[in-house]
Amino acid sequence: MTTGWKIAGADLAGWLSRAEQVIHLNPDGTAPRLNSVPQGNLRVGVDLGTAYTVLVVLDEAGNPLAGEYQFAQVVRDGLVVDYWGAVNLLRSLKERTEERIGRQLTRAASGFPPGVPRAEVRATANVIEATGMLCPNLVEEPSAANHVLGIRNGVIVDVGGGTTGVAVIEDGKVVYTADEATGGTHFSLVIAGATGLSFEQAEELKKDSREQARLFPLVRPVMEKVGTIIERHLHGARPESITLVGGTALFPGMAGVIEEVTGILTRVPDRPMFITPLGIALADTGD
Ligand SMILES: Nc1ncnc2c1ncn2[C@@H]1O[C@H](COP(=O)(O)OP(=O)(O)OP(=O)(O)O)[C@@H](O)[C@H]1O
Numbered sequence: 001m002t003t004g005w006k007i008a009g010a011d012l013a014g015w016l017s018r019a020e021q022v023i024h025l026n027p028d029g030t031a032p033r034l035n036s037v038p039q040g041n042l043r044v045g046v047d048l049g050t051a052y053t054v055l056v057v058l059d060e061a062g063n064p065l066a067g068e069y070q071f072a073q074v075v076r077d078g079l080v081v082d083y084w085g086a087v088n089l090l091r092s093l094k095e096r097t098e099e100r101i102g103r104q105l106t107r108a109a110s111g112f113p114p115g116v117p118r119a120e121v122r123a124t125a126n127v128i129e130a131t132g133m134l135c136p137n138l139v140e141e142p143s144a145a146n147h148v149l150g151i152r153n154g155v156i157v158d159v160g161g162g163t164t165g166v167a168v169i170e171d172g173k174v175v176y177t178a179d180e181a182t183g184g185t186h187f188s189l190v191i192a193g194a195t196g197l198s199f200e201q202a203e204e205l206k207k208d209s210r211e212q213a214r215l216f217p218l219v220r221p222v223m224e225k226v227g228t229i230i231e232r233h234l235h236g237a238r239p240e241s242i243t244l245v246g247g248t249a250l251f252p253g254m255a256g257v258i259e260e261v262t263g264i265l266t267r268v269p270d271r272p273m274f275i276t277p278l279g280i281a282l283a284d285t286g287d
Protein backbone atom coordinates (compact mmCIF):
# COMPACT_ATOMS: atom_id res chain seq x y z
CA MET A 1 0.00 0.00 0.00
CA THR A 2 1.29 3.47 -0.77
CA THR A 3 1.14 6.21 1.80
CA GLY A 4 2.87 9.49 2.31
CA TRP A 5 4.37 8.17 5.56
CA LYS A 6 8.03 9.07 6.02
CA ILE A 7 10.34 7.81 8.70
CA ALA A 8 14.09 8.12 9.35
CA GLY A 9 14.42 9.79 5.95
CA ALA A 10 13.00 6.74 4.20
CA ASP A 11 9.50 5.81 3.12
CA LEU A 12 7.61 3.86 5.76
CA ALA A 13 7.23 0.70 3.67
CA GLY A 14 10.98 0.55 2.95
CA TRP A 15 11.85 1.24 6.58
CA LEU A 16 9.47 -1.46 7.86
CA SER A 17 10.78 -3.92 5.29
CA ARG A 18 14.35 -3.23 6.45
CA ALA A 19 13.20 -3.72 10.06
CA GLU A 20 11.63 -7.08 9.23
CA GLN A 21 14.85 -8.22 7.58
CA VAL A 22 16.90 -7.57 10.72
CA ILE A 23 14.38 -8.68 13.38
CA HIS A 24 14.75 -12.44 13.82
CA LEU A 25 12.57 -15.03 15.45
CA ASN A 26 14.48 -16.46 18.41
CA PRO A 27 15.66 -19.18 18.44
CA ASP A 28 15.94 -19.67 14.71
CA GLY A 29 19.59 -20.72 14.44
CA THR A 30 22.17 -18.17 13.50
CA ALA A 31 21.24 -14.57 12.86
CA PRO A 32 23.98 -12.71 10.97
CA ARG A 33 26.36 -10.35 12.76
CA LEU A 34 26.66 -6.76 11.57
CA ASN A 35 29.68 -6.04 9.35
CA SER A 36 30.82 -3.24 11.61
CA VAL A 37 30.05 -2.22 15.18
CA PRO A 38 27.53 0.69 15.14
CA GLN A 39 28.76 3.96 16.64
CA GLY A 40 26.81 6.62 18.50
CA ASN A 41 23.77 6.23 20.71
CA LEU A 42 21.61 3.19 20.10
CA ARG A 43 17.85 3.40 20.41
CA VAL A 44 16.47 0.26 21.99
CA GLY A 45 12.85 -0.77 22.43
CA VAL A 46 11.35 -3.67 24.37
CA ASP A 47 7.75 -4.78 23.90
CA LEU A 48 6.62 -7.36 26.43
CA GLY A 49 3.50 -8.53 24.61
CA THR A 50 0.92 -11.19 25.38
CA ALA A 51 2.12 -13.27 22.41
CA TYR A 52 5.60 -12.00 21.56
CA THR A 53 8.41 -10.41 23.51
CA VAL A 54 10.31 -8.19 21.08
CA LEU A 55 13.62 -6.35 21.39
CA VAL A 56 14.56 -3.88 18.65
CA VAL A 57 17.73 -1.83 18.14
CA LEU A 58 17.91 1.25 15.91
CA ASP A 59 20.88 3.47 15.27
CA GLU A 60 20.88 7.09 16.36
CA ALA A 61 19.14 8.17 13.14
CA GLY A 62 16.41 5.57 13.57
CA ASN A 63 17.65 2.98 11.06
CA PRO A 64 16.85 -0.62 12.08
CA LEU A 65 20.03 -2.53 13.04
CA ALA A 66 18.93 -5.74 14.73
CA GLY A 67 16.23 -7.33 16.82
CA GLU A 68 14.97 -10.60 18.22
CA TYR A 69 11.50 -11.80 19.15
CA GLN A 70 10.06 -14.92 20.71
CA PHE A 71 6.62 -16.35 21.41
CA ALA A 72 6.12 -16.50 25.18
CA GLN A 73 3.30 -16.30 27.66
CA VAL A 74 5.09 -14.30 30.34
CA VAL A 75 2.95 -11.18 30.07
CA ARG A 76 -0.82 -11.05 29.72
CA ASP A 77 -2.54 -7.88 28.58
CA GLY A 78 0.23 -5.66 29.91
CA LEU A 79 0.55 -7.52 33.22
CA VAL A 80 3.72 -9.47 33.99
CA VAL A 81 2.40 -12.92 34.95
CA ASP A 82 5.74 -14.77 34.98
CA TYR A 83 8.43 -12.37 36.22
CA TRP A 84 11.45 -14.71 36.07
CA GLY A 85 10.28 -16.19 32.77
CA ALA A 86 10.14 -12.65 31.36
CA VAL A 87 13.57 -11.74 32.75
CA ASN A 88 15.22 -14.90 31.40
CA LEU A 89 13.61 -14.53 28.00
CA LEU A 90 14.55 -10.87 27.66
CA ARG A 91 18.09 -11.62 28.84
CA SER A 92 18.48 -14.21 26.10
CA LEU A 93 17.10 -11.82 23.44
CA LYS A 94 19.46 -9.12 24.71
CA GLU A 95 22.52 -11.40 24.67
CA ARG A 96 21.85 -12.64 21.15
CA THR A 97 21.35 -9.09 19.92
CA GLU A 98 24.55 -7.91 21.64
CA GLU A 99 26.46 -10.69 19.90
CA ARG A 100 25.01 -9.64 16.56
CA ILE A 101 25.83 -5.95 16.90
CA GLY A 102 29.10 -6.34 18.83
CA ARG A 103 28.06 -3.90 21.56
CA GLN A 104 26.43 -4.03 24.97
CA LEU A 105 22.90 -2.73 25.37
CA THR A 106 22.71 -0.49 28.40
CA ARG A 107 19.31 1.13 28.11
CA ALA A 108 15.89 0.39 26.62
CA ALA A 109 12.52 2.06 26.37
CA SER A 110 9.46 -0.04 27.10
CA GLY A 111 5.78 0.19 26.23
CA PHE A 112 2.54 -0.43 28.04
CA PRO A 113 -1.03 -0.83 26.79
CA PRO A 114 -3.56 1.91 27.65
CA GLY A 115 -5.19 1.60 31.05
CA VAL A 116 -2.55 -0.57 32.71
CA PRO A 117 -2.11 0.44 36.37
CA ARG A 118 1.12 2.30 37.27
CA ALA A 119 2.41 -0.50 39.47
CA GLU A 120 2.18 -2.92 36.55
CA VAL A 121 3.93 -0.50 34.22
CA ARG A 122 6.69 -0.33 36.84
CA ALA A 123 6.82 -4.16 36.79
CA THR A 124 7.69 -4.16 33.09
CA ALA A 125 10.49 -1.63 33.78
CA ASN A 126 11.71 -3.93 36.57
CA VAL A 127 11.98 -6.81 34.08
CA ILE A 128 14.16 -4.67 31.83
CA GLU A 129 16.32 -3.46 34.71
CA ALA A 130 16.79 -7.05 35.93
CA THR A 131 18.51 -7.80 32.61
CA GLY A 132 21.08 -5.07 33.28
CA MET A 133 19.58 -2.21 31.24
CA LEU A 134 18.27 1.13 32.45
CA CYS A 135 14.66 1.88 31.55
CA PRO A 136 14.11 5.63 31.76
CA ASN A 137 11.41 5.85 29.07
CA LEU A 138 8.03 4.16 29.36
CA VAL A 139 5.63 4.94 26.52
CA GLU A 140 1.97 4.19 26.01
CA GLU A 141 1.79 1.78 23.07
CA PRO A 142 -0.54 3.82 20.80
CA SER A 143 1.75 6.85 21.14
CA ALA A 144 4.67 4.58 20.25
CA ALA A 145 2.83 3.32 17.16
CA ASN A 146 2.12 6.90 16.14
CA HIS A 147 5.83 7.76 16.35
CA VAL A 148 6.08 5.47 13.34
CA LEU A 149 2.83 6.27 11.56
CA GLY A 150 2.69 10.03 12.19
CA ILE A 151 -1.09 10.17 11.89
CA ARG A 152 -2.56 13.67 12.42
CA ASN A 153 -6.23 12.73 12.68
CA GLY A 154 -7.60 9.22 12.82
CA VAL A 155 -7.71 6.06 14.88
CA ILE A 156 -4.94 3.53 15.51
CA VAL A 157 -6.08 0.07 16.53
CA ASP A 158 -3.41 -2.36 17.80
CA VAL A 159 -4.75 -5.90 17.55
CA GLY A 160 -2.14 -7.98 19.32
CA GLY A 161 -2.25 -11.43 20.85
CA GLY A 162 -4.35 -10.66 23.90
CA THR A 163 -6.00 -7.30 23.42
CA THR A 164 -7.34 -4.71 21.04
CA GLY A 165 -6.05 -1.23 21.86
CA VAL A 166 -7.95 1.73 20.43
CA ALA A 167 -6.35 5.18 20.24
CA VAL A 168 -8.02 8.28 18.83
CA ILE A 169 -5.54 10.80 17.40
CA GLU A 170 -6.37 14.48 17.02
CA ASP A 171 -3.83 17.01 15.74
CA GLY A 172 -1.14 14.34 16.06
CA LYS A 173 -1.85 13.71 19.75
CA VAL A 174 -3.44 10.66 21.37
CA VAL A 175 -6.62 12.05 22.97
CA TYR A 176 -8.46 8.86 23.93
CA THR A 177 -7.38 5.28 24.57
CA ALA A 178 -8.98 2.01 25.53
CA ASP A 179 -7.83 -1.60 25.66
CA GLU A 180 -10.07 -4.65 25.58
CA ALA A 181 -9.46 -8.36 25.82
CA THR A 182 -9.92 -9.58 22.26
CA GLY A 183 -6.97 -10.45 20.02
CA GLY A 184 -5.16 -13.11 18.04
CA THR A 185 -5.33 -15.60 20.89
CA HIS A 186 -9.10 -15.62 20.46
CA PHE A 187 -8.69 -16.31 16.73
CA SER A 188 -6.56 -19.34 17.62
CA LEU A 189 -9.01 -20.53 20.29
CA VAL A 190 -11.89 -20.40 17.79
CA ILE A 191 -9.81 -22.33 15.23
CA ALA A 192 -8.79 -24.91 17.86
CA GLY A 193 -12.43 -25.34 18.90
CA ALA A 194 -13.63 -25.85 15.34
CA THR A 195 -10.85 -28.18 14.17
CA GLY A 196 -10.01 -30.15 17.32
CA LEU A 197 -6.37 -28.99 17.09
CA SER A 198 -4.39 -27.89 20.17
CA PHE A 199 -3.96 -24.15 20.75
CA GLU A 200 -0.33 -24.32 19.54
CA GLN A 201 -1.32 -26.17 16.35
CA ALA A 202 -4.18 -23.72 15.72
CA GLU A 203 -1.77 -20.81 16.22
CA GLU A 204 0.53 -22.22 13.50
CA LEU A 205 -2.34 -23.01 11.13
CA LYS A 206 -3.72 -19.49 11.54
CA LYS A 207 -0.43 -17.92 10.43
CA ASP A 208 -0.10 -20.18 7.36
CA SER A 209 -1.02 -18.00 4.37
CA ARG A 210 -2.22 -21.06 2.39
CA GLU A 211 -4.82 -21.84 5.08
CA GLN A 212 -6.11 -18.34 5.82
CA ALA A 213 -8.81 -18.16 3.12
CA ARG A 214 -10.31 -21.44 4.42
CA LEU A 215 -10.13 -20.22 8.03
CA PHE A 216 -11.62 -16.78 7.30
CA PRO A 217 -15.29 -17.76 7.95
CA LEU A 218 -14.26 -19.21 11.34
CA VAL A 219 -12.44 -16.08 12.53
CA ARG A 220 -14.76 -13.54 10.92
CA PRO A 221 -16.97 -13.25 14.05
CA VAL A 222 -13.89 -12.39 16.13
CA MET A 223 -12.96 -9.72 13.57
CA GLU A 224 -16.52 -8.39 13.82
CA LYS A 225 -16.13 -8.26 17.59
CA VAL A 226 -12.96 -6.16 17.14
CA GLY A 227 -15.03 -3.87 14.88
CA THR A 228 -17.74 -3.58 17.53
CA ILE A 229 -15.14 -2.71 20.17
CA ILE A 230 -13.74 0.05 17.94
CA GLU A 231 -17.22 1.36 17.13
CA ARG A 232 -18.14 1.52 20.83
CA HIS A 233 -15.02 3.51 21.71
CA LEU A 234 -15.67 6.06 18.97
CA HIS A 235 -18.76 7.23 20.87
CA GLY A 236 -20.44 8.29 17.63
CA ALA A 237 -17.41 10.17 16.23
CA ARG A 238 -16.59 9.69 12.52
CA PRO A 239 -12.79 9.81 12.16
CA GLU A 240 -11.18 9.95 8.70
CA SER A 241 -9.61 6.53 8.91
CA ILE A 242 -8.69 3.55 11.03
CA THR A 243 -5.14 2.16 10.83
CA LEU A 244 -4.70 -1.41 12.05
CA VAL A 245 -1.38 -2.48 13.58
CA GLY A 246 -0.27 -5.53 15.59
CA GLY A 247 0.28 -9.11 14.48
CA THR A 248 -3.40 -9.94 14.12
CA ALA A 249 -3.77 -7.26 11.43
CA LEU A 250 -1.76 -9.67 9.25
CA PHE A 251 -4.81 -11.90 8.83
CA PRO A 252 -6.06 -11.13 5.28
CA GLY A 253 -9.51 -9.59 5.13
CA MET A 254 -9.30 -7.96 8.56
CA ALA A 255 -9.48 -4.37 7.25
CA GLY A 256 -12.53 -5.19 5.11
CA VAL A 257 -14.49 -6.56 8.07
CA ILE A 258 -13.59 -3.60 10.30
CA GLU A 259 -14.63 -1.22 7.52
CA GLU A 260 -17.96 -3.04 7.12
CA VAL A 261 -18.74 -2.90 10.84
CA THR A 262 -17.64 0.70 11.44
CA GLY A 263 -18.30 2.26 8.02
CA ILE A 264 -14.89 3.99 8.29
CA LEU A 265 -12.03 3.65 5.79
CA THR A 266 -9.67 1.05 7.27
CA ARG A 267 -6.11 0.29 6.20
CA VAL A 268 -3.27 -1.96 7.25
CA PRO A 269 0.32 -0.87 6.63
CA ASP A 270 2.34 -3.51 4.79
CA ARG A 271 4.12 -4.86 7.87
CA PRO A 272 1.96 -4.11 10.89
CA MET A 273 3.47 -6.44 13.50
CA PHE A 274 6.57 -4.53 14.51
CA ILE A 275 5.13 -1.01 14.34
CA THR A 276 4.54 -0.70 18.08
CA PRO A 277 7.94 -2.21 19.13
CA LEU A 278 9.71 0.00 16.57
CA GLY A 279 7.85 3.04 17.88
CA ILE A 280 8.96 2.13 21.41
CA ALA A 281 12.58 2.08 20.16
CA LEU A 282 12.08 5.48 18.45
CA ALA A 283 10.87 6.79 21.82
CA ASP A 284 14.29 5.92 23.26
CA THR A 285 15.95 9.23 22.53
CA GLY A 286 19.08 8.42 24.48
CA ASP A 287 18.55 11.27 26.94
N1 LIG B 1 0.66 -13.98 9.65
C1 LIG B 1 -0.21 -13.87 10.66
N2 LIG B 1 -1.55 -13.98 10.44
C2 LIG B 1 -2.42 -13.86 11.46
N3 LIG B 1 -2.07 -13.64 12.74
C3 LIG B 1 -0.76 -13.52 13.01
C4 LIG B 1 0.23 -13.61 12.00
N4 LIG B 1 1.47 -13.44 12.58
C5 LIG B 1 1.22 -13.24 13.89
N5 LIG B 1 -0.10 -13.28 14.16
C6 LIG B 1 -0.75 -13.15 15.45
O1 LIG B 1 -0.46 -11.87 15.99
C7 LIG B 1 -0.52 -11.96 17.42
C8 LIG B 1 0.70 -11.31 17.99
O2 LIG B 1 0.72 -9.95 17.63
P1 LIG B 1 1.56 -8.88 18.48
O3 LIG B 1 3.00 -9.25 18.49
O4 LIG B 1 1.18 -7.56 17.95
O5 LIG B 1 0.92 -9.13 19.93
P2 LIG B 1 1.48 -8.84 21.37
O6 LIG B 1 2.05 -7.47 21.39
O7 LIG B 1 2.37 -9.95 21.81
O8 LIG B 1 0.15 -8.91 22.24
P3 LIG B 1 -0.65 -7.77 23.05
O9 LIG B 1 -0.38 -6.50 22.33
O10 LIG B 1 -2.07 -8.19 23.01
O11 LIG B 1 -0.06 -7.83 24.43
C9 LIG B 1 -0.58 -13.43 17.79
O12 LIG B 1 -1.91 -13.78 18.17
C10 LIG B 1 -0.19 -14.12 16.49
O13 LIG B 1 -0.81 -15.39 16.35
Ligand SMILES: [Mg+2]
Binds near residue numbers: 158161
Ligand atom coordinates in the same frame (compact mmCIF):
# COMPACT_ATOMS: atom_id res chain seq x y z
MG1 LIG C 1 1.28 -5.58 21.60
